[in-house]
Amino acid sequence: MKRLTLIPATIVGLFAAIVVTASESVTWAGEIYSQVQGKAEIPEPIRAHLKMDTAGRDGVADIGHPFEETDVIMDNLPNRQLLGAARSGEKWLVILDHGGYSRMFEAYLFDGARLKKHWTLFWLRNQTFASVVTNGDWTLSE
Numbered sequence: 001m002k003r004l005t006l007i008p009a010t011i012v013g014l015f016a017a018i019v020v021t022a023s024e025s026v027t028w029a030g031e032i033y034s035q036v037q038g039k040a041e042i043p044e045p046i047r048a049h050l051k052m053d054t055a056g057r058d059g060v061a062d063i064g065h066p067f068e069e070t071d072v073i074m075d076n077l078p079n080r081q082l083l084g085a086a087r088s089g090e091k092w093l094v095i096l097d098h099g100g101y102s103r104m105f106e107a108y109l110f111d112g113a114r115l116k117k118h119w120t121l122f123w124l125r126n127q128t129f130a131s132v133v134t135n136g137d138w139t140l141s142e
Contacts (some may be wrong), residue, residue: 026086026093026133028109033086033093035129038062042085045113046092052082060096071101080106084129095132105132 025034036042039052039062047053052060059078061067067081068074083105085094092110097103105127107119121132 026130028086028088028093028133031088031091033088033091035084035086039082042092042094043113046094046108046110049110049113049115050094050096050108054078067097067099069097069099069103071099083127083132086129093133095129107132 025032027033039047039060042052050060051058054060056076057068057073057079059080061078061081063082063084065081066075066077068077068079079099081097081099083095083097085092087093090112092108094108094110096106096108098106102122105121107121108115109117
């Protein structure tokens, strides 16, 4: 795995800094992405790739909906929740809050229906989509 540190400042290089530009948009690698309100606005091929519409533990809860946040399984809730998603043309940035013993955020960058990159960030308490985009020591997954 390669390590990628993203910090809220201007950086020259392959991975530019991430800067929040407004409450409804974020800038990721120099591109402005407009946030969406929930799973229904994400294209079906991306939802299918991430198993967002799957019922039970393998699925993904929508923004603000209940999910299994810890390793204690109480219900047949999804173990992931959509923290947020945003689009820039055909590009989509999707961030999931993955519950469990090693709670983490997972960021996915899609170009159309094709997954381009996947990052992980160990969980930080009480984060919003915009704050997760701008904070943390992201690890690029191969």
